[in-house]
Amino acid sequence: MKILVTGAGGMLGKVLVPCLESRGHLVKGMLKEELDVTNYPQVIELLDYAKPDLVIHAAAYTKVDQAESEPNLAYLINGYGTENIAIACNHLDIPAAYISTDYVFDGEQNKPYQTWDLTRPLSYYGKSKLAGETAVKNHLQKFYILRTSWLYGPYGRNFVDTIIKMESEGKPLKVVADQWGTPTCTLTLSETIADLIDTERWGIYHATDDGETNWFELAKAVLSGKDTEIIPISTSDMPRPATRPKYSVLDKTTLIHTIGRELVPWQDSLQIYLNYKKEKQLV
Numbered sequence: 001m002k003i004l005v006t007g008a009g010g011m012l013g014k015v016l017v018p019c020l021e022s023r024g025h026l027v028k029g030m031l032k033e034e035l036d037v038t039n040y041p042q043v044i045e046l047l048d049y050a051k052p053d054l055v056i057h058a059a060a061y062t063k064v065d066q067a068e069s070e071p072n073l074a075y076l077i078n079g080y081g082t083e084n085i086a087i088a089c090n091h092l093d094i095p096a097a098y099i100s101t102d103y104v105f106d107g108e109q110n111k112p113y114q115t116w117d118l119t120r121p122l123s124y125y126g127k128s129k130l131a132g133e134t135a136v137k138n139h140l141q142k143f144y145i146l147r148t149s150w151l152y153g154p155y156g157r158n159f160v161d162t163i164i165k166m167e168s169e170g171k172p173l174k175v176v177a178d179q180w181g182t183p184t185c186t187l188t189l190s191e192t193i194a195d196l197i198d199t200e201r202w203g204i205y206h207a208t209d210d211g212e213t214n215w216f217e218l219a220k221a222v223l224s225g226k227d228t229e230i231i232p233i234s235t236s237d238m239p240r241p242a243t244r245p246k247y248s249v250l251d252k253t254t255l256i257h258t259i260g261r262e263l264v265p266w267q268d269s270l271q272i273y274l275n276y277k278k279e280k281q282l283v
């Protein structure tokens with residue numbers, strides 16, 4: 001397929017583009033400087049010129065806490081910007097895959113969320129991403145919405161790298177132990193996305209690694225083998241501008257049916273990432 005990826009300079013985009021290329025796709029990764037999704041004339045002109053078979057829309061405003069003080073910008077990029085992509089794709093008859101988030105849920109049901117469960121985002125980031133989902137559903141018939149969670153990987157700022165850095169600098173580690181979810185490596189998520197887009201079985205999917213944990217347990221797994229002290233704390237000990245869901249584990253049954261394989265347990269993905277860092281001498 002000819003695939004155009006938005007947000008190619010982001011943490012997911014930088015891993016997704018080479019992964020799709022390794023599957024034999026012809027991939028055009030667009031940086032923000034090349035394609036600003038809030039600029040509709042640019043979006044339609046570029047898609048018309050590139051004529052891809054699929055757009056994977058990974059560009060987003062992702063500063064969860066900052067969004068509380070600049071919600072209009074978060075909506076402009078995640079809501080209106082995604083609508084621009086969806087309207088242009090509809091006009092040009094191009095299917096699209098939109099990367100969304102577990103933060104569209106409120107985390108109150110204490111069991112894994114199904115794709116059809118009621119959404120109720122607690123933060124402006126979550127609300128703006130949900131606005132993007134609505135735009136995709138309104139304007140396109142052939143779409144994938146992939147909700148993922150707790151991303152980390154080789155590029156960009158992420159929790160796993162932060163823990164490694166803080167430990168190496170001898171900083172005290174206090175980590176929240178009462179928010180549950182599924183850490184997901186961009187390396188394994190990219191393989192999942194590549195499998196799904198081959199199916200042309202459109203719809204909403206939950207796409208994370210397998211299993212569940214909390215941030216404290218994840219930090220322990222990152223530093224396993226070291227005797228660094230990590231202190232578990234509660235969310236109220238570390239107030240942040242944006243409210244996070246307490247339990248945002250996503251049920252992946254329909255994705256597993258569609259791609260015909262199990263997902264990688266988060267512990268194995270973490271090991272893949274830590275080995276990758278060692279190989280590339282990033283640690």
Ligand SMILES: NC(=O)c1ccc[n+]([C@@H]2O[C@H](COP(=O)([O-])OP(=O)(O)OC[C@H]3O[C@@H](n4cnc5c(N)ncnc54)[C@H](OP(=O)(O)O)[C@@H]3O)[C@@H](O)[C@H]2O)c1
Nearest residue numbers: 007009010011012032036037059060062099101148150151
């Ligand atoms: N990170 C997570 O934990 C997580 C969890 C669940 C879902 N997701 C979703 O996964 C997707 C990928 O996330 P990520 O972690 O790779 O985010 P990221 O590293 O912040 O990448 C997003 C990219 O989009 C670009 N961008 C921002 N505004 C844009 C615009 N107006 N037009 C075009 N590009 C623009 C950003 O450029 P600048 O950096 O220059 O602004 C950045 O390169 C996003 O849809 C995100 O909502 C992420």
